[in-house]
Amino acid sequence: MQVVFMFLDRFIQYIKFEKRYSPHTVSAYQSDLDQFMRFIHEPDEPIAHPSEITHHQIRNWMVELMNEGLTSTSINRKVATLRKYFKFLLQEGEITVNPTSKIVVPKIPKHLPVVVEDARLTQMLNNDGIFTEDFKGTRDKLIIEMLFGTGMRLSELLGIKHTDINIYEGTVKVLGKRNKERIIPMNQELRNLLLKYNELKKNENFGNNSLTLIVTDKGANAYPKLIYLTVHKYLSHISTQNKKSPHVLRHTFATSLLNAGADLNAIKELLGHANLSATQIYTHNSVERLKTIYKLAHPKA
Incomplete structure (x- = not known):
């Protein structure tokens, strides 16, 4: 699991210094990824490398988020974070298959923007x-x-x-x-x-x-x-x-x-x-x- 977090750190450095994302965005990405890694972590069978992560685990996480009452918008944002992370690993040559490619996100109901007079x-x-x-x-x-x-x-x-x-x-x-x-x-x-x-x-x-x-x-x-x-x-x-x-x-x-x-x-x-x-x-x-x-x-x- 320590190797997995090493890749997470590399990704955070990448979006922070190369992509120059805002501190608020970087913090949100880190929070989403930490939450996902804690969800898939199994003490008896720890993940040694990101390539071991499957789309089934991502889907199970999405179901868990739905059960917790998160909105479709929030879930889509978290999945978007995973997409960005695995795309980075793909570019770095650390994985050969992006597990988020098989993920279908829930539809977001359209709401009119809230305004004041x-x-x-x-x-x-x-x-x-x-x-x-x-x-x-x-x-x-x-x-x-x-x-x-x-x-x-x-x-x-x-x-x-x-x-x-x-x-x-x-x-x-x-x-x-x-x-x-x-x-x-x-x-x-x-x-x-x-x-x-x-x-x-x-x-x-x-x-x-x-x-x-x-x-x-x-x-x-x-x-x-x-x-x-x-x-x-x-x-x-x-x-x-x-x-x-x-x-x-x-x-x-x-x-x-x-x-x-x-x-x-x-x-x-x-x-x-x-x-x-x-x-x-x-x-x-x-x-x-x-x-x-x-x-x-x-x-x-």
């Missing part, structure tokens, strides 16, 4: 009584404004440095999935907020730790849970829905653009999607909105 969100951001004027309050507001104003992912926000922002041109450079860079425009309110935040941040004397844009109250680099809790806290002011995550603001960004008549290809580029099919899900929200308007306004609806 952009008008209520804008009203909250313009409410002087919601955010304090000190560093913490300004930072919290910047987190909401950045996610809603650019549509970037949580992991992308955590990676933004001051050098990625051009205040005068009104753009921010984002490093997205597959290390693909994209430039996103920023509105004037967001630019003004950034100037205010930068000034308050300098006054905090955080030193070298302040090279990253979003930092904690003590100047350390922000972490995913801080962003999540911040978004959840402020969305609770305007929404009663269960989901109040940073991704809700990304969905709201895309849906707002589409409702305002933005081109779907332009939204795809702003979101950093690899293909248009990932962006087309937002059209369903727009269709539902049109149906509602039709029912309310048309005399024969």
Whole structure:
């Protein structure tokens, strides 16, 4: 089993340093692989090499995950991790057959993206009584404004440095999935907020730790849970829905653009999607909105 974990370590180093996956993604991959290895580990018959792993073991693991109540989305993600791992071993010449090639993943039911009303969100951001004027309050507001104003992912926000922002041109450079860079425009309110935040941040004397844009109250680099809790806290002011995550603001960004008549290809580029099919899900929200308007306004609806 020790040899098997050696290969796991090699794979983690590969995605971390060669593929340059985000720390959050690397952690998720490692967690999935550790969980799978613990499941197939038999003290009486330990696996000495990854080539001994079979598709039957993977299927048994999937059944176990289903019995534990995991969603199809979560199971698919874990299987995708295994696919990536065994593809790496195949490329390295450590195995000759990929056991995931015979795996059929469960279908994922399609759900419409969860959004909040952009008008209520804008009203909250313009409410002087919601955010304090000190560093913490300004930072919290910047987190909401950045996610809603650019549509970037949580992991992308955590990676933004001051050098990625051009205040005068009104753009921010984002490093997205597959290390693909994209430039996103920023509105004037967001630019003004950034100037205010930068000034308050300098006054905090955080030193070298302040090279990253979003930092904690003590100047350390922000972490995913801080962003999540911040978004959840402020969305609770305007929404009663269960989901109040940073991704809700990304969905709201895309849906707002589409409702305002933005081109779907332009939204795809702003979101950093690899293909248009990932962006087309937002059209369903727009269709539902049109149906509602039709029912309310048309005399024969």
